[in-house]
Amino acid sequence: MEIAYALEHPVKLHLKLHVQGFTVLLGESGVGKTSLLKAVAGLVSAKGQPFAGLRPEERPVGYLPQHFALFPHLCAWQNVAFPLAHLPPAQRKSKALEYLAQMGIAELAERFPRQLSGGQQQRVALARALARQPKILLLDEPTSALDVATREEVFGGVIERLRSLQIPTLAASHDQWLAQRAHRVAVLTRHGLVQQGSAEEVFTRPKSLEVARLVGFRNLWGGVVLRLEGGWLWVETPLGVLQAARPDWVQVGQKVWLGIRSEEVFTLDTPQNRVLGRVCQLRWQGLRLRGQLVVGEVALDFLLPRYKQTQLGLTEGQQLEVALEPRFLHLMPAS
Known part of the structure; x- marks a missing residue:
């Protein structure tokens, strides 16, 4: 209707x-x-x-x-x-x-x-x-x-x-x-x-x-597009250079917003977009564990299912490396 x-x-x-x-x-x-x-x-x-x-x-x-x-x-x-x-x-x-x-x-x-x-x-x-x-x-x-x-x-x-x-x-x-x-x-x-x-x-x-903030994106960073290749691009961000899927509208040198949902921070064990940081602010939300990975001055929010915490045994203060799956990184125009 x-x-x-x-x-x-x-x-x-x-x-x-x-x-x-x-x-x-x-x-x-x-x-x-x-x-x-x-x-x-x-x-x-x-x-x-x-x-x-x-x-x-x-x-x-x-x-x-x-x-x-x-x-x-x-x-x-x-x-x-x-x-x-x-x-x-x-x-x-x-x-x-x-x-x-x-x-x-x-x-x-x-x-x-x-x-x-x-x-x-x-x-x-x-x-x-x-x-x-x-x-x-x-x-x-x-x-x-x-x-x-x-x-x-x-x-x-x-x-x-x-x-x-x-x-x-x-x-x-x-x-x-x-x-x-x-x-x-x-x-x-x-x-x-x-x-x-x-x-x-x-x-x-x-x-x-x-819209991203309204639908629950907690990880959002400004960036600049460095390179385009096929269906992919590379963006300079506060977390370093990250690879992401290429939308039709993007151009080299363009300022963009880049985001990833907290529940998609821990995904496949891929070689791209490896990020090393310090775990902090762990807290349970029902059967999921929310926390932050501090990388320099940037806090990367994550949300884990219980079985993943059983595998990783995370504690506050420990060093941890995660992969940000390029398919799950989302670009939006800076304007």
Whole structure:
């Protein structure tokens, strides 16, 4: 589904984006993510397609606000049945139970919102949104109420259920975890919609330094292109001369930004781009070990799976040599 909207208030925003499968609109607070969802739902004044000219109640949109907006005096199935007023009373409960079953919580049908966890409330709200039989689902910060420890368990299953329903879904979020699990990612900044594509493309090949930082690149250095040869190039960087894959736009002498994701610092044992430094700031993040390799005045951030730490036995202060796989080094124009 193509979305093209122009807003003047509460933020000035003009954009076109393609929603396919589970799509995440990724951006920091204040750039207009929620305003765009409300515009598509008809809740703020805007011009655009689809649904131009329709009142909110006429739009085939399922909208899940950040705090779910469940009716506290209605139990789960009654909340879901709220959009089903057009059905005979005898059919409303059975239909509501079907939508709750799609979210995997039919057994919670008689519970009130106060008796449900945050994740369970979210699934009830999603079931209610689905009861509208929408042509598109709009989710506002769907992981904000979930803690990191349970996010995968609670919302990972929701994503799979939404995929199976094959309803185009647009989720506004600042959560990189959620964006990495999307079919498509659209990156919204204060400069507008700056990149959109598959999650793999956006997270590994950001078009600018701004996008790179937003999608989690911690290792970014300025450099100058020294040499081009075939599909490769060599760049002078604070870590020394590094070999990387050659993009079409680059020229010898050009100033660039070069980056590599922390989880791709320890890759293949290649002869290229060997970097020697001192290990510091080791700390566990769940089952992965994050640390830094200090090379002169440069700190190279890395993130290791547990099995790799078992092999290496890293300790702070030790010397360590790593390889930066040329295929995983990514160039962006300095401008």
